[in-house]
Amino acid sequence: MKYKKLGQIYTPKWIIQEILDEVDFRGEKILNQKIIDPACGDGAFLIEIVDIVIGEAKNRKLGLEDIRNILENNIYGIEIDRDEYRKCKTNLNNIVRTKLGIDKIDWKIFNDDTLTKYREFLNFFDYVVGNPPYIRIHNIDREIRDLIKNEFEFSKGVLDIYLSFFELGLQILNRQGKLGYITPNSFLRNSSAKRFRRFLKDRKIVRTLIDFKSNKIFRNISTYTAITILDLNHRKNSFEYKEFIDGKIKKVDEIQFQDLEDSSWSFSSPENRDFLINLYQNRNYKISDFFNVQYGFATLRDKIFIGNITDSKDKLVLFNNYWIEKSILKKIVKGSTYKGDRADIKYILFPYIRPDNRFTPIQEEELASKFPFAYNYLLQHKEELLKRDRDKNSNWYEFGRSQGIQACNNEKIILGTLMKEEINFYFLEKDIYLYSGICITQRTTNIGFDTLSDILKSDEFKRYIAIQGKDFSGGYKSITTNLIKNFPIASIYLKNSRFQPMLDFL
Ligand SMILES: C[S@@+](CC[C@H](N)C(=O)[O-])C[C@H]1O[C@@H](n2cnc3c(N)ncnc32)[C@H](O)[C@@H]1O
Known part of the structure; x- marks a missing residue:
């Protein structure tokens, strides 16, 4: 055929x-x-x-x-x-x-x-x-x-x-x-x-x-x-x-x-349509008003950047069978498979610094002089790293898609991009980073992670994803950052939170 x-x-x-x-x-x-x-x-x-x-x-x-x-x-x-x-x-x-x-x-x-x-x-x-x-x-x-x-x-x-x-x-x-x-x-x-x-x-x-x-x-x-x-x-x-x-x-x-809409035809039963109409009614705020929701970064060569530490000696550690400087490594989990087990936390070679609250790539000369072992490790894999279809204007030793790195140095809720019956999400501290998956960080302190967690666990949110998410085989639904961002927040959640004074004021 x-x-x-x-x-x-x-x-x-x-x-x-x-x-x-x-x-x-x-x-x-x-x-x-x-x-x-x-x-x-x-x-x-x-x-x-x-x-x-x-x-x-x-x-x-x-x-x-x-x-x-x-x-x-x-x-x-x-x-x-x-x-x-x-x-x-x-x-x-x-x-x-x-x-x-x-x-x-x-x-x-x-x-x-x-x-x-x-x-x-x-x-x-x-x-x-x-x-x-x-x-x-x-x-x-x-x-x-x-x-x-x-x-x-x-x-x-x-x-x-x-x-x-x-x-x-x-x-x-x-x-x-x-x-x-x-x-x-x-x-x-x-x-x-x-x-x-x-x-x-x-x-x-x-x-x-x-x-x-x-x-x-x-x-x-x-x-x-x-x-x-x-x-x-x-x-x-x-x-x-x-x-x-x-x-x-x-x-x-x-x-x-x-x-029928011009942009896309998605149909659902009359009950589901009513559900969505009700969901949006009288709700003036959505998740993105209080949280940043974005995809984790992608190295495009996980085997090179991500691994385990198997030995250590002074300031050096054995990472993927190479001795490199420990200080260039960060803890990381894979959002799409993480199930809350700390044993799944790995390390990532993270060639970025954060001088004024923004991550920027370490310059190549600085990388070579400050982290000679890590630089040498990257050089060993340079040919492979160059094969990636990476972000424009990025250096050969950077991640392929680094857009998600800015938010990673915060407390966060992480989740995968597929759901079946349950939406599984996990709380991670500041110093554990995320690749592949969705990362939610706070934009304001008006609503806390406890409230967000109630929202993500709610039947309403699950049904919203079940209706709007794209279908994948095995009965999975895709969760996208846009779906999360646009989810309207019911007033009970706002009342439960420190947002209350502002509502009273309004
Ligand atoms: C999806 S198959 C369907 C075959 C068959 N009708 C069936 O349902 O089992 C599509 C068929 O279109 C033929 N095909 C592809 N391009 C074509 C074209 N430009 N003109 C005519 N037939 C074409 C292919 O060779 C193939 O046999």
């Missing part, structure tokens, strides 16, 4: 049946309608389609020649890869041989590039269905990339080739046509798919959207997917939003087109 270059992934049968049901590909009418899979692979969709058409034709007692006529004139497929194209024809021939005893059918399956071939079929089909290729733009050849940029509107500032397949799919549909694809769900939220979302909203052509969220549909492939059903004759102001819950596709909400 040519996964990277051609986006070859095979669709499970139940997904194909779901899509065909959703576009209403059934009943006598389909015997006079045209359908295409514009990225047909070895024919997974077409096999189901042929099966349904034969069943329908037999129900109507059509003769063999009529059935052959329908199969040859109504069912289309395009596939760029010659091997897949051949397999597709063989697979289709096998079904008609078994089901009808016919040997040779002149299939309308083309071994061609859909990105150009589609032009021959404008306004032609009643149904366009399939699992178009998902290929990140940087994996696409330059020539095709240029074609996509010039030819397709939705793909300006392109995200992925599947958006072009949406666009060409809509162009080959006739005015009553319906389209059903399974694709990555990234178009729901990614800013590069904004034009596409705006188009769908303005034209009101979405009939159903099934977001699989963190449920993986394709074996061995981590793409998060959605089924999108578009109907050029939808004529409604709303569409059905469904999710995959407890192994079944269930309707979660009816979404009004007018309620």
